[in-house]
Amino acid sequence: MSVCDPEEGMHHLYGDVLANHIIAPLPQDDASEAEFFRLLDHHAHELTAIITEPLVQGAGGMLFHSPDVLRTLRAAADRYGLLLILDEIFTGFGRTGTMFACEQAEIVPDIITLSKALTGGTMALAATIARPHVFEAFLSDNPEHALMHGPTFMANALACACANASLDLFETEPRLEQVAAINTHLTRELERCRTLPGVKDVRVLGAIGVVELEKIANPDALRQRFIAENVWIRPFRSIVYLTPAFTIPPEDLSALTDAIYRVLSTGN
Structure with a gap:
C-alpha cells in the first residue's frame, strides 16, 4: 500500500502510518527527466529502489510510456546504486505484446513481481523473482540473516498446479x-x-x-x-x-x- 499513491484513492486513509516514498514523474521528456534526476540527487542517501509498472500504469489510468523510459530507469538505478523493481502483475505474460513488458526495452530488472495471468486468473498466486545478487544477499543458514517472511498460503499446491497448466498453454498455444x-x-x-x-x-x-x-x-x-x-x-x-x-x-x-x-x- 505504501507505494501505491498513498495520498489518493483507497490508500489515502493509511497515509499517516505508511512509510514515506518519493513519487517521481516518469522521465518522458526533458522537463520530467530533469525533475526525476533532481529528486534522485536530493534523496539519494535515503533511497533503496525505483519501482514502476513497465510500459503501462494500469490502475493509474492505463497510461502508456515508451521503452526508452525503462532504459532511463535502468541506467538511473545503476548510476545511483538502486534496485530496479518492475511490477509486471498486469503487464506480464503477453499483455503488452511481448512475454514481459521489460523485454521491449531490452533491460532486466533486479526484482520483478508477477501474478494475474500466472494462473490464468483461476487461482490466487503471485511470484516475486529476484536476480542472483538480491537472492544471495538473504541466502543463509542463519535465521537472523535470512529473509524469514512469507505468506501463509505460499506455494499453495493447487495454485501452483494452475500456474503450471497456464504456463504449459503459453508454450503450446500461440x-x-x-x-x-x-x-x-x-x-x-x-x-x-x-x-x-x-x-x-x-x-x-x-x-x-x-x-x-x-x-x-x-x-x-x-x-x-x-x-x-x-x-x-x-x-x-x-x-x-x-x-x-x-x-x-x-x-x-x-x-x-x-x-x-x-x-x-x-x-x-
Missing part, C-alpha cells in the same frame, strides 16, 4: 500471435471513436485498448448503458478500456468495440 491479432483489431475498431465528442485520446498497446474521455460525468450510469448493450465494460476514472482474454473470438471483441462506439456516440 499466445503472442493472439495478442498481435487483438492489437490490430482494437486499433482498427477503436480508432473511429477518436472523432466522437468528449473523446480525448484513443490508444492501444498489445491487448489493451483505451478510449480516454475529457471526463465521465456518471460512471455508474455509463456502466448501466453498457449493460443494456449486453456487454460488461467498466468505466474507470476518465477512461473506457478493454483488456480481453487472449482467446477471445473476433466477433466477441467486435461486440465490445461496437458497444463502446454506440454508447459514446450518444455522450457519456
Whole structure:
C-alpha cells in the first residue's frame, strides 16, 4: 500500500502510518527527466529502489510510456546504486505484446513481481523473482540473516498446479500471435471513436485498448448503458478500456468495440 499513491484513492486513509516514498514523474521528456534526476540527487542517501509498472500504469489510468523510459530507469538505478523493481502483475505474460513488458526495452530488472495471468486468473498466486545478487544477499543458514517472511498460503499446491497448466498453454498455444491479432483489431475498431465528442485520446498497446474521455460525468450510469448493450465494460476514472482474454473470438471483441462506439456516440 505504501507505494501505491498513498495520498489518493483507497490508500489515502493509511497515509499517516505508511512509510514515506518519493513519487517521481516518469522521465518522458526533458522537463520530467530533469525533475526525476533532481529528486534522485536530493534523496539519494535515503533511497533503496525505483519501482514502476513497465510500459503501462494500469490502475493509474492505463497510461502508456515508451521503452526508452525503462532504459532511463535502468541506467538511473545503476548510476545511483538502486534496485530496479518492475511490477509486471498486469503487464506480464503477453499483455503488452511481448512475454514481459521489460523485454521491449531490452533491460532486466533486479526484482520483478508477477501474478494475474500466472494462473490464468483461476487461482490466487503471485511470484516475486529476484536476480542472483538480491537472492544471495538473504541466502543463509542463519535465521537472523535470512529473509524469514512469507505468506501463509505460499506455494499453495493447487495454485501452483494452475500456474503450471497456464504456463504449459503459453508454450503450446500461440499466445503472442493472439495478442498481435487483438492489437490490430482494437486499433482498427477503436480508432473511429477518436472523432466522437468528449473523446480525448484513443490508444492501444498489445491487448489493451483505451478510449480516454475529457471526463465521465456518471460512471455508474455509463456502466448501466453498457449493460443494456449486453456487454460488461467498466468505466474507470476518465477512461473506457478493454483488456480481453487472449482467446477471445473476433466477433466477441467486435461486440465490445461496437458497444463502446454506440454508447459514446450518444455522450457519456
